[in-house]
Amino acid sequence: MAMTLENGSRVAIIGGGPAGSLCAYFLLTFARRMEMDLAVDIFEPRDFGQPGPGGCNMCGGIVSESLVQALAVEGIELPANVVQRGIDSYVLHTDETAVRIDTPLHERRIAAVHRGGGPRDVSEVTFGGIDGHLMALAQELGAKVVRTRVREVDWQEGLPRVSHGKSSQTYDLLVGAFGVNSAGGQLLEQLGFKDKGPTTTKAYITELNLGHEVINQYFGSSMHVFLLNIPRLDFAAIVPKGEFVTVCLLGRDIDRELVDAFFESQAVKDCFPPSYSPQEGACHCSPRINIREADRPFMDRVVLVGDGGATRLYKDGIGAAYRTAKAAALTAVFSGVSAQDFQKHYLPAYRSIAHDNRYGLVTFAVVHEIKRVRPLIRGTVRMTAREQARSGNTRSMSMVLWDMFTGSSPYRDIFFRTLAPGFVGRLTWESALSLWGNGRKNGAGDARRIAG
Numbered sequence: 001m002a003m004t005l006e007n008g009s010r011v012a013i014i015g016g017g018p019a020g021s022l023c024a025y026f027l028l029t030f031a032r033r034m035e036m037d038l039a040v041d042i043f044e045p046r047d048f049g050q051p052g053p054g055g056c057n058m059c060g061g062i063v064s065e066s067l068v069q070a071l072a073v074e075g076i077e078l079p080a081n082v083v084q085r086g087i088d089s090y091v092l093h094t095d096e097t098a099v100r101i102d103t104p105l106h107e108r109r110i111a112a113v114h115r116g117g118g119p120r121d122v123s124e125v126t127f128g129g130i131d132g133h134l135m136a137l138a139q140e141l142g143a144k145v146v147r148t149r150v151r152e153v154d155w156q157e158g159l160p161r162v163s164h165g166k167s168s169q170t171y172d173l174l175v176g177a178f179g180v181n182s183a184g185g186q187l188l189e190q191l192g193f194k195d196k197g198p199t200t201t202k203a204y205i206t207e208l209n210l211g212h213e214v215i216n217q218y219f220g221s222s223m224h225v226f227l228l229n230i231p232r233l234d235f236a237a238i239v240p241k242g243e244f245v246t247v248c249l250l251g252r253d254i255d256r257e258l259v260d261a262f263f264e265s266q267a268v269k270d271c272f273p274p275s276y277s278p279q280e281g282a283c284h285c286s287p288r289i290n291i292r293e294a295d296r297p298f299m300d301r302v303v304l305v306g307d308g309g310a311t312r313l314y315k316d317g318i319g320a321a322y323r324t325a326k327a328a329a330l331t332a333v334f335s336g337v338s339a340q341d342f343q344k345h346y347l348p349a350y351r352s353i354a355h356d357n358r359y360g361l362v363t364f365a366v367v368h369e370i371k372r373v374r375p376l377i378r379g380t381v382r383m384t385a386r387e388q389a390r391s392g393n394t395r396s397m398s399m400v401l402w403d404m405f406t407g408s409s410p411y412r413d414i415f416f417r418t419l420a421p422g423f424v425g426r427l428t429w430e431s432a433l434s435l436w437g438n439g440r441k442n443g444a445g446d447a448r449r450i451a452g
């Protein structure tokens with residue numbers, strides 16, 4: 001049987017998150033260009049129009065500026081009812097101080113979105129999540145959505161077969177887009193995948209209903225990023241949306257103790273109205289996050305895209321879903337669906353994400369050390385504050401932090417920029433100066449003043 005897609009071929013996509021819907025979108029777009037009719041079924045149990053866990057794929061909801069641009073080039077705009085807020089700056093909080101960093105070109109090029117119909121306690125669903133939007137685009141091109149969780153896959157006469165309820169169907173290609181928060185690994189075992197799947201750890205998200213007014217006053221259109229000296233916490237962010245803020249903690253196995261330590265830190269308390277304490281019972285979850293890619297993301301007629309394969313470390317997961325989905329669709333339509341085809345045409349895109357994450361790991365390890373050494377973290381803030389106060393073009397620290405926290409540049413670029421002698425020299429100088437100063441004075445004032 002030919003290992004290519006032809007007129008009338010069938011594709012099953014298990015998972016209708018960003019990776020699954022974008023893969024369907026690209027498969028159908030490329031097939032049209034080849035004047036080929038493809039039948040694409042997306043299997044997805046969630047209804048993304050629902051608020052709360054039933055419709056949500058659990059994430060911070062930041063769409064990086066590189067992804068906003070890439071999607072625009074593909075003709076995919078994020079409509080106003082999907083973008084909860086345009087982010088034009090972020091505020092970096094350390095244990096001692098805070099500094100505001102504006103977008104390099106003072107544009108709102110980063111979008112804050114919800115993943116489903118919003119948090120559990122949303123008063124009224126008046127917007128759409130990004131997952132529902134991307135799925136609708138795939139449906140417009142002809143993808144069929146099957147509202148079910150796939151529990152059984154096997155092979156029949158050399159073709160992958162998907163069974164659900166009483167029906168079963170063979171396909172010419174099966175795309176695994178099931179992320180890392182379900183038993184996708186078991187499906188791979190059923191198909192005979194022998195290699196190691198992705199390595200994951202537990203993150204934490206909560207959505208706090210503060211109302212528009214408080215959010216505008218205390219958070220504005222800034223994403224708030226925290227580099228706090230709390231063990232196991234690599235990175236934390238508060239992302240303002242409509243009437244909610246999304247609080248996101250990333251690190252090694254985030255547990256209750258760590259969440260409490262975060263909310264009890266002065267830097268975090270300073271962000272909220274006085275005497276505010278996070279609501280008990282607010283919508284929250286502890287999703288798993290991919291921190292290392294699956295060893296081999298394909299076999300004959302099967303390919304893994306999105307989180308179930310490789311994603312960017314802690315950042316821009318939706319961007320990685322877009323890149324892997326498009327690369328897999330390009331390979332399947334224009335080259336073929338054999339393991340050899342995926343090895344030759346899909347693996348390079350996949351490996352570039354995985355390889356870049358190695359630089360990300362080193363960068364986060366360095367940041368971890370910087371957080372522990374006061375003069376260094378003070379020097380970082382001083383250098384940033386000085387750059388922001390100047391109108392010149394030399395904004396090396398601001399750009400490094402911006403790109404690192406928004407996922408707008410590859411980790412490799414960021415890593416090499418931090419090795420430049422000018423960068424190291426300035427950081428050393430500012431760190432040395434901070435030994436004689438007080439962090440809060442030398443920074444940029446307290447968080448509320450900056451964000452308000």
Ligand SMILES: Cc1cc2nc3c(=O)[nH]c(=O)nc-3n(C[C@H](O)[C@H](O)[C@H](O)COP(=O)(O)OP(=O)(O)OC[C@H]3O[C@@H](n4cnc5c(N)ncnc54)[C@H](O)[C@@H]3O)c2cc1C
Nearest residue numbers: 015017018019059060061062150179182306307316317318
């Ligand atoms: C705490 C946290 C914060 C994050 N913040 C951001 C951020 O701000 N920006 C960003 O770009 N990325 C962020 N990410 C990463 C982002 O969430 C993922 O990279 C992205 O969702 C991956 O998309 P995906 O389609 O591969 O997987 P998912 O979004 O997980 O979608 C998988 C889909 O498959 C479905 N599924 C699973 N199993 C089956 C089955 N057996 N049958 C049928 N369907 C199935 C699920 O219901 C789900 O809809 C964050 C992740 C975490 C954990």
